[in-house]
Amino acid sequence: MASLAAKGISKVFEDGFQALTDIDLVVEPGEFVTLLGPSGCGKTTLLKTLAGFYDATTGRIEIGGTDVTAAPPEKRDTAMCFQSYALFPHLTVAENIDFGPRQAGVPKAERRARLESLLRQVDLEAHRDKLPNRLSGGQQQRVALARALAMRPAVVLFDEPLSNLDAKLREQVRREIRALQKEIGFTAIYVTHDQSEALAMSDRVVVMQGGRIDQVGRPEEIYARPETAFVADFIGAANLVPFEDLGGGRVKTPLGELRAAVPPAGNASFICWRPEDVELVEAGAASENVIRGVVRDRAYQGAHTELHVATGDADLGLQRLHVAGAAPAEGAEVAFRLGADQIRFVRSALA
Amino acid sequence: MVSLSDTAPVAPRRPRRPAFRRFTISNMLIAILLLVCVIWLVVPFGMAVLWSLLDPSVRWEYPDVLPPALSFARWIEVWNTTSLPMALRNSYILAPTVAVTTLILASPTAYAFARHDFPGKGAAQVLTLLPLVIPGFVLAIFFSALIFSLGIYSRFLSILLAHSVLFLPYAIRLMTVAFSNVRLDLVDAARDLGASPWARFRVAYWPALAPGILASLIIVFIQSIEEFAVAFVVGAPNFTTIPSILYSYLGYNFVRPNAAVVSLVLVIPNVLLMLGLERLLKSANPAQTGVKG
Amino acid sequence: MTLRRTLTIAALLTPGLGLILVMVGSVFYIAVAQSFGYYNLSGESAFSLDHWRDVLGSKQFGRSLGYSAYIAIISALGSIAIAYPLAIWMRKPFRGSLVVGSLLKAPLFVPGLVAAFLFLNVIAYHGVLNQFLIWTGLTDAPIRFQNDRNGFGVIFLQLWKNMPLALLLLTGAVQGISDEVVDAARDLGAGPLARFRKVIAPLTVQAMQAALIIIFIGAAGDFAFQVTAGPTNVQSMAQYMVFLKTSFGRWNQAAVVGVSLMGLALVGALGLAGLARLTLRGLKW
Numbered sequence: 069m070a071s072l073a074a075k076g077i078s079k080v081f082e083d084g085f086q087a088l089t090d091i092d093l094v095v096e097p098g099e100f101v102t103l104l105g106p107s108g109c110g111k112t113t114l115l116k117t118l119a120g121f122y123d124a125t126t127g128r129i130e131i132g133g134t135d136v137t138a139a140p141p142e143k144r145d146t147a148m149c150f151q152s153y154a155l156f157p158h159l160t161v162a163e164n165i166d167f168g169p170r171q172a173g174v175p176k177a178e179r180r181a182r183l184e185s186l187l188r189q190v191d192l193e194a195h196r197d198k199l200p201n202r203l204s205g206g207q208q209q210r211v212a213l214a215r216a217l218a219m220r221p222a223v224v225l226f227d228e229p230l231s232n233l234d235a236k237l238r239e240q241v242r243r244e245i246r247a248l249q250k251e252i253g254f255t256a257i258y259v260t261h262d263q264s265e266a267l268a269m270s271d272r273v274v275v276m277q278g279g280r281i282d283q284v285g286r287p288e289e290i291y292a293r294p295e296t297a298f299v300a301d302f303i304g305a306a307n308l309v310p311f312e313d314l315g316g317g318r319v320k321t322p323l324g325e326l327r328a329a330v331p332p333a334g335n336a337s338f339i340c341w342r343p344e345d346v347e348l349v350e351a352g353a354a355s356e357n358v359i360r361g362v363v364r365d366r367a368y369q370g371a372h373t374e375l376h377v378a379t380g381d382a383d384l385g386l387q388r389l390h391v392a393g394a395a396p397a398e399g400a401e402v403a404f405r406l407g408a409d410q411i412r413f414v415r416s417a418l419a
Numbered sequence: 420m421v422s423l424s425d426t427a428p429v430a431p432r433r434p435r436r437p438a439f440r441r442f443t444i445s446n447m448l449i450a451i452l453l454l455v456c457v458i459w460l461v462v463p464f465g466m467a468v469l470w471s472l473l474d475p476s477v478r479w480e481y482p483d484v485l486p487p488a489l490s491f492a493r494w495i496e497v498w499n500t501t502s503l504p505m506a507l508r509n510s511y512i513l514a515p516t517v518a519v520t521t522l523i524l525a526s527p528t529a530y531a532f533a534r535h536d537f538p539g540k541g542a543a544q545v546l547t548l549l550p551l552v553i554p555g556f557v558l559a560i561f562f563s564a565l566i567f568s569l570g571i572y573s574r575f576l577s578i579l580l581a582h583s584v585l586f587l588p589y590a591i592r593l594m595t596v597a598f599s600n601v602r603l604d605l606v607d608a609a610r611d612l613g614a615s616p617w618a619r620f621r622v623a624y625w626p627a628l629a630p631g632i633l634a635s636l637i638i639v640f641i642q643s644i645e646e647f648a649v650a651f652v653v654g655a656p657n658f659t660t661i662p663s664i665l666y667s668y669l670g671y672n673f674v675r676p677n678a679a680v681v682s683l684v685l686v687i688p689n690v691l692l693m694l695g696l697e698r699l700l701k702s703a704n705p706a707q708t709g710v711k712g
Numbered sequence: 713m714t715l716r717r718t719l720t721i722a723a724l725l726t727p728g729l730g731l732i733l734v735m736v737g738s739v740f741y742i743a744v745a746q747s748f749g750y751y752n753l754s755g756e757s758a759f760s761l762d763h764w765r766d767v768l769g770s771k772q773f774g775r776s777l778g779y780s781a782y783i784a785i786i787s788a789l790g791s792i793a794i795a796y797p798l799a800i801w802m803r804k805p806f807r808g809s810l811v812v813g814s815l816l817k818a819p820l821f822v823p824g825l826v827a828a829f830l831f832l833n834v835i836a837y838h839g840v841l842n843q844f845l846i847w848t849g850l851t852d853a854p855i856r857f858q859n860d861r862n863g864f865g866v867i868f869l870q871l872w873k874n875m876p877l878a879l880l881l882l883t884g885a886v887q888g889i890s891d892e893v894v895d896a897a898r899d900l901g902a903g904p905l906a907r908f909r910k911v912i913a914p915l916t917v918q919a920m921q922a923a924l925i926i927i928f929i930g931a932a933g934d935f936a937f938q939v940t941a942g943p944t945n946v947q948s949m950a951q952y953m954v955f956l957k958t959s960f961g962r963w964n965q966a967a968v969v970g971v972s973l974m975g976l977a978l979v980g981a982l983g984l985a986g987l988a989r990l991t992l993r994g995l996k997w
């Protein structure tokens with residue numbers, strides 16, 4: 069039985085704005101799912117709809133097999149970790165954590181046991197009697213997490229919980245959340261617009277755009293086999309080039325004729341390749357899938373050097389290459405080869 | 420008749436439920452509240468207006484719902500035969516003077532609260548509220564004893580002094596907010612760009628201070644116009660203000676239409692000033708958010 | 713702090729805070745001194761407890777004290793009780809909320825005496841209220857509402873004038889609570905009542921205390937409403953004080969009443985504020 073199942077969710081706000089369209093999402097128990105997408109794509113809206121703060125305009129939500137579509141937040145077995153933490157400023161750390169269980173009428177002994185173990189797990193035993201405004205950002209974040217977990221909810225919902233922390237703390241708390249999740253085994257839906265956070269933490273990533281889900285998959289799948297131009301571009305860097313199908317895996321592109329290992333699907337409209345998937349070759353080498361151009365711009369990045377290369381077709385814009393080791397200078401003519409199995413086909417963003 | 424659903428296009432995805440719920444709860448509450456407000460405000464004020472316009476030649480008695488004849492005769496009569504013109508003059512000379520005096524007295528203290536940190540500042544700020552927590556008539560009576568023993572005989576000066584002290588808490592509070600809204604980065608930027616002190620005041624201080632100054636002037640003005648305890652205890656019977664006149668009409672010589680006239684004379688300028696103040700406070704908001712950001 | 717800075721700050725505080733302290737201090741001093749027989753405006757001054765004994769011994773004083781306390785407590789608690797639900801309801805703006813808010817707050821800017829007049833007009837023997845009651849058939853003959861013995865008229869006026877003040881203070885405080893904190897409480901299973909008890913009330917207790925204090929003091933020291941609309945068989949403290957001073961020139965006795973009134977204001981206001989805090993502490997869980 070799925071921990072959470074949302075079917076055909078859409079959300080139209082009072083002002084007529086459609087923030088979500090036909091969202092289908094099934095999350096298995098113990099899974100860590102990340103909602104990833106640009107600002108304004110509806111991540112918070114989806115999370116609040118799942119939590120019950122917004123009524124879904126259409127669709128159905130099940131939590132632990134029960135239909136909760138019409139239930140208010142206080143009746144749903146979810147707990148939310150807010151971006152602003154939303155700790156109760158008048159309650160101590162321990163009282164904050166204890167709030168939910170007390171509300172739910174959990175017996176006292178059980179409440180105490182939960183409190184003690186959570187305080188230990190989030191390493192806040194020394195701060196149990198402090199008010200939230202006396203805590204550092206990372207500590208407040210951990211209180212918010214412990215408060216959500218104290219409910220023993222079927223699903224924990226995180227809305228960009230780390231965005232108020234500095235880079236280093238972020239990294240640390242991120243690891244702590246993941247470790248805790250593995251230890252306790254709660255189901256998590258985690259909103260972020262930081263792609264590296266999404267790739268690093270998740271069992272599965274849900275990429276959203278304009279209120280729709282573009283692609284769902286394991287981080288490796290999402291990165292290695294993007295299905296849309298949007299996903300390819302949003303996760304990592306990608307070169308996208310339109311093509312014409314010549315049949316048999318051969319395509320005609322503004323870069324010249326190329327051969328791909330797998331033929332394109334019917335609705336594909338771009339070829340896509342990652343900047344690091346190329347191999348520089350001798351300028352004179354005549355071989356399959358070799359593209360020539362002039363280096364226009366060059367940025368040293370440490371592990372690799374990023375080249376922006378102008379190819380014959382000026383309208384196409386510059387192609388991005390990542391080259392390890394010695395890289396050609398600006399203005400140099402280069403030739404590079406794309407492996408046939410590095411060429412992928414993607415749908416256009418809006419398809 | 421064919422049922423509508425047969426012909427209407429099926430629209431299963433309309434967000435019906437929330438719209439309906441909004442209608443029942445919120446709109447009904449608003450409707451009820453508006454009704455209460457009508458009873459709360461429109462009925463009492465409507466009655467006062469009708470009474471003030473009641474023609475002296477007729478009587479408005481049960482069971483007439485509306486007065487039989489209306490005219491401005493009462494207004495003219497009150498104006499010509501009572502001390503209302505003098506009271507108006509007194510009140511409208513006193514109140515602006517009080518407003519300006521209070522502003523001048525309040526500004527240095529407000530500046531200190533907004534721009535300096537010193538030990539005991541919290542306590543000092545609480546102490547400025549003292550005039551608000553002394554019951555008005557206690558203050559009025561023993562203030563009159565004080566000026567009597569000091570030998571101050573000018574009623575005007577006495578009331579001016581008492582009103583200034585009474586309303587200082589409002590002015591200090593408003594001006595403290597105004598002074599803390601002055602953006603020091605703007606002051607520095609102006610200096611950096613070589614602005615003269617006057618130019619600095621104009622670009623950095625005045626925009627933040629102006630709403631506070633105006634709000635303080637208006638609030639103290641309104642309060643002074645309607646203040647009754649001091650004006651009555653210290654001023655009566657030589658120095659009449661509008662509230663003292665109204666009091667006499669409500670007490671020993673109760674004349675309903677005259678009381679209605681004086682009530683309206685007292686309350687109408689208030690309403691106009693309040694509308695101005697509301698607008699002012701709204702326009703002051705950008706300045707405040709500018710400081711936070 | 714350097715001497716120079718100290719002097720600067722002292723100079724800045726003098727015209728505002730300094731004046732307040734001198735004036736309020738002198739007034740307070742005169743009231744206390746007169747109540748003990750000093751500072752007489754005529755005749756000689758000598759320490760004496762006679763005035764206190766006379767006043768405290770009189771039946772009228774006890775009645776006045778009790779009456780003023782009664783009016784003040786009911787007015788303060790009543791204003792809060794009406795204003796809280798309204799403030800919570802208006803926490804989030806909605807269509808028409810600005811209009812509703814201004815209408816509710818309008819009485820704040822109606823002078824007390826005008827309010828009293830308007831009220832007298834409405835409840836008059838042949839006023840609209842009686843006409844309405846007869847029209848609906850609730851009564852056969854007009855009822856005499858004016859100067860009712862329980863002081864309901866005065867309480868109504870106090871609520872009319874003071875509820876908006878409580879509303880103003882509470883709306884500000886309630887709007888200061890972030891949506892996410894309230895949402896978090898919901899998410900953790902708190903229904904509307906629990907959200908009020910455990911989150912909203914504790915976070916707005918200071919505004920509530922401020923409203924209680926200001927309204928209590930104002931209502932305890934009320935003169936205008938009492939004289940125009942109050943019961944005729946009992947005097948409020950302020951009325952009693954003015955009566956002693958104006959009718960008989962008994963400054964010393966008026967001073968005793970005045971000092972007692974300040975005491976009532978202090979004790980009552982602090983008591984209510986403390987009670988509010990204690991109640992909330994009890995409600996926290």
Ligand SMILES: Nc1ncnc2c1ncn2[C@@H]1O[C@H](COP(=O)(O)OP(=O)(O)OP(=O)(O)O)[C@@H](O)[C@H]1O
Nearest residue numbers: 081083085087106107108109110111112113114261
């Ligand atoms: N109450 C509302 N009424 C109308 N439109 C809204 C409302 N709340 C959000 N929106 C709109 O819905 C869209 C999605 O908003 P949402 O807050 O879900 O974005 P998000 O993906 O969480 O973005 P971010 O990463 O910036 O937090 C936005 O275009 C927003 O303007």
Ligand SMILES: [Mg+2]
Nearest residue numbers: 111112113227
């Ligand atoms: Mg968001």
